[in-house]
Amino acid sequence: MKMSKHSITQRWFFLVLSLWGIAVLLGGYYGFFTKIDLIWIALLVVTGMTTPVAVYYLNADFHAYIQSLDLKYLTVFHLWRIPAGLWFLYCGSQSLLPERFVANAGYGDLAVGLLVPVVLLLRFRGRYTTFHIFSVLDFAIAVGTGLTFNLLQVPLMENIATFPTVMIPLFGVCVTGALSIMTLDRLIGKRRSQLAISN
Numbered sequence: 001m002k003m004s005k006h007s008i009t010q011r012w013f014f015l016v017l018s019l020w021g022i023a024v025l026l027g028g029y030y031g032f033f034t035k036i037d038l039i040w041i042a043l044l045v046v047t048g049m050t051t052p053v054a055v056y057y058l059n060a061d062f063h064a065y066i067q068s069l070d071l072k073y074l075t076v077f078h079l080w081r082i083p084a085g086l087w088f089l090y091c092g093s094q095s096l097l098p099e100r101f102v103a104n105a106g107y108g109d110l111a112v113g114l115l116v117p118v119v120l121l122l123r124f125r126g127r128y129t130t131f132h133i134f135s136v137l138d139f140a141i142a143v144g145t146g147l148t149f150n151l152l153q154v155p156l157m158e159n160i161a162t163f164p165t166v167m168i169p170l171f172g173v174c175v176t177g178a179l180s181i182m183t184l185d186r187l188i189g190k191r192r193s194q195l196a197i198s199n
Contacts, residue, residue: 006065010065013065020174024170025167028161029163038150038157038160039150041169042147045173049174049178051178052179053181056178056185066179072120074179075116075120075128075131080172080176081109081113081172084168085106085107085110085111086110087165087168088101088106088168091165096159097156097157097160098149098155100145101142101145101146104145105142105146108138109138112131115134119131132184136177139176142173146160
């Protein structure tokens, strides 16, 4: 039986996602990321977020696949940010990461993660749009702080490259940040279409 374009795109998506996660896992476990300059960590985060977004805009099949995903699942995915936020706060309590970065990234992740059940349980109009705008703004603050501290070689920031912490910026942040941007684009595009029809 011939596979549909949607099924092929879905398989490629999960294959790339799996290989990406495994590469970061192995690289982190064997200490590869601790041996490179923090600037490269910053560049990898930026590349990891912008590449999927670029593919989303340039590849019609991938664009259609993301557009077809249930908004509920794209929101539930953010629950992983609760343990990520708690981990950052734990690292902060052990003086393993800069205090300002821990405050921005840790509490931000916790806030977004804890909002997930609120968004799913309360049926108010625009809840998904509001949530993903908040998510993108939180990422802008947390990632911006992390990138700035990396570029400035702030003491303790080198611990972001240690395992398992490195899994958060090089996998979790990249995937979730890209999905948030793509989801927000989808929601805003839908809102524009509705306004155009009503006018």
